[in-house]
Amino acid sequence: MDNMCEDRAMAAFSGDARHRVAVLARDRVLSFELSIVHRIFGQARSAAGAALYEVVTCAPEPGDVRTDADFTLAVAHGPEALAEAETVVVPASADDFEPRNEPLDPSLAAALARIRPGTRIASICSGSFVLAAAGLLAGRRATAHWRSSARFRERFPDVAFDPDVLYTDDDGVLTSAGGASGIDLCLHMIRTDHGAAVANEVARGSVVPPHREGGQAQYVKRPMPDPRTSSTGRARRWALENLHRPVTLQELAAQESTSTRTFTRRFRDEIGTSPGRWLTQQRIERARTLLERTDLPIDEIAVTAGFGTAGSMRLHLKDELGVSPSAYRATFRGP
Known part of the structure; x- marks a missing residue:
């Protein structure tokens, strides 16, 4: 490896305490997915306005890397950047969609071998084929774009493949579905950190939803509600305004003047999850915000977020985040 290239990569990761993210660009990399990582992590700031991440693009060999578009990337950093990273992200390549079962290119395999143990590793879309081929997904839960489901399952039977989710997080090895779910995945990592x-x-700066949970369906039947039929937007707005109290399915359906059965079907079509699961997700997000930004007692936050009791909120946060409300506050409470 060229010592000058290695020096440049080391310099990019030196001199500050920012979390180091390396994006691995392969031949015919999908330019949209590559840019997601820089855009989302690049906007993360501390309360004092300091950048929280340093993002570097690298390749198995430094130099020009073709994209799926009509331009080429001049990538200065080689695989040495992977050895210095705390998070490695592998976006998709247009080559991934060709039906072939070849082993990893030796230079790519050698690059991945430089990743340190304990490094967080993530893929976007068909980048999960690379992680699986490298043995990083064996026995783990993973996903990819729904159109690649059959091919992935056939090629990697040792992976617990789930085709119906936006992203997975299996103990620091993460995968996401189509390109846009890479945004959700990056936001999930920032939220975790x-x-x-x-x-x-x-999310606000990128004008995207702040949180689509990983278990949400990949394929939403009606991404934009049909203007000729009732959507569920009015009901969702009403629910958020009344999150502090019990909200029933009947009340939600009444906001749209429809039956509970019709409302539930439309809700799943438009949002990709059930009304009950969506409500729980909103309550958790409300609780997280209050734990981070206020000194309100745990009992009061539980009531405000609609959990009713601190015990109920504790169970939901433990199930969703793996920590208690007090532990979450101790970790993320701002100054």
């Missing part, structure tokens, strides 16, 4: 408030600010 720095809490909901930081992730929500990044």
Whole structure:
């Protein structure tokens, strides 16, 4: 490896405490997915306005890397950047969609071998084929674009493949579905590192939803509600305004003047999950925000977020985040 290239990569990651993210660009990399990582992590700021991440693009060999578009990337960093990273992200390549079962290119395999143990590793879309081929997904839960489901299952039977989710997180090895779900995945990592408030600010700056949970369906039948039929937007707005109290399915359906059965079907079509699961998700997000940004007692936050009791909120946060409300506050409470 060229010592000058290695020096440049080391310099890019030196001199500050920012979390180091390396994006691995392969031949015919999807330019949209590559840019997601820079755009989302690049916007994350501390309360004092300091950048929280340093993002570097690297390749198995430094130099020009073709994209799926009509331009080429001049990538200065080689695989040495992977050895210095705390998070490695592998976007898709147009080559991934060709039906072939060849082993990893030796230079790519050698690059991945430089990743340190304990490094967080993530893929976007068909980048999960690379992680699986490298043996990084064996026995783990993973996903990819729904159109690649059959091919992935056939090629990697040792992976617990789930075709119906936006992203997965299996103990620091993460995968996402189509390109846009890479945004959700990056926001999830920021939320894990720095809490909901930081992730929500990044989402707001990018004009995207602050949180689509990983278990949400990949394929939403009606991404844009048909203007000729009733949507569920009025009901969702009403629910958020009344999150502090019990909200029933009957009340939600009444906001749209429809039956509970019709409302539930339309809700799943438009949002990709059930009304009950969506409500729980909103309550958790409300609780996270209050834990991070206020000194309210745990009992009061539980009531405000609609959980009713601190015990109920504790169970939901433990199930969703793996920590208690007090532990979450201790980790992410701002100054």
